[in-house]
Amino acid sequence: xxxxxxxxxxxxxxxxxxxxxxxxxxxxxxxxxxxxxxxxxxxxxxxxxxxxxxxxxxxxxxxxxxxxxxxxxxxxxxxxxxxxxxxxxxxxxxxxxxxxxxxxxxxxxxxxxxxxxxxxxxxxxxxxxxxxxxxxxxxxxxxxxxxxxxxxxxxxxxxxxxxxxxxxxxxxxxxxxxxxxxxxxxxx
Numbered sequence: 229x230x231x232x233x234x235x236x237x238x239x240x241x242x243x244x245x246x247x248x249x250x251x252x253x254x255x256x257x258x259x260x261x262x263x264x265x266x267x268x269x270x271x272x273x274x275x276x277x278x279x280x281x282x283x284x285x286x287x288x289x290x291x292x293x294x295x296x297x298x299x300x301x302x303x304x305x306x307x308x309x310x311x312x313x314x315x316x317x318x319x320x321x322x323x324x325x326x327x328x329x330x331x332x333x334x335x336x337x338x339x340x341x342x343x344x345x346x347x348x349x350x351x352x353x354x355x356x357x358x359x360x361x362x363x364x365x366x367x368x369x370x371x372x373x374x375x376x377x378x379x380x381x382x383x384x385x386x387x388x389x390x391x392x393x394x395x396x397x398x399x400x401x402x403x404x405x406x407x408x409x410x411x412x413x414x415x416x
Contacts, residue, residue: 231267231313232260232414234320236337238327240289242395244270244298246382247323249390249398257408267313273303293394310337314344314355318414321358324365342369358410360399376410378403 233254237247247268254266263275284297291297303309314320320341328334345355357375359365362382370377385391385398399407 229312229316230262230265231316232258232265232318233411234267234310234313234317235323236320236328236334236341237323238325238331238334239270239285239298240327240331241325242292242393242397243323243325243327244290245385245391245393245396246398249385249396250323252390253404254411258414260414264313267310267317269306269310270299272313273306273309276309292396296393307336311340311344314340315349317355318353319356319358319411320345321360321411322365323360324363324367326363328363328365329367338367338369345372345374352415358407360407378407378410380407 235247235251237243239247248271251266251268251271255261258266260266264272284299286297322328322334322338322341341355341357345357347355349355354374357372359370359375359377360380361377362380365377369375380399380403382397383400383403385396387393387396390396391398
């Protein structure tokens, strides 16, 4: 696993599309082009051998105003892959929206991060966390010195590029630069 930045986000309410947009920007900024270096589980799970259940996520709360549905990629071993990526990562990036706290997977990923960030890592710096705070974050343990908060607001994606649908959002340049400052340099 070559993960450097591990992302946690709620898929609901355009969160999945935002994560894809942000992954693309981070890959270009840091020159990370292996599929798992900026880890988004729905993308990485498609590229690793094993049984993948690819299907449109047609749950009502996942549909956009235009009726589009994101593609889900479910695997029975998703959490094993995710925790393996966490052990390799330099930074875990939490896109904290209002929907984050309602996501069972996001809560699990947060709990796993709290355990992992305290473990010694042979030959590596401790795992750091960055909370991209679209909504006030008061998660247990979120005020640790190895966790940086970056305030953010949803900027209309303008229906361009990876923010192609009505309601898709992106970060403004100042907020994106603040995020890059919080992530900082990555190990090689």
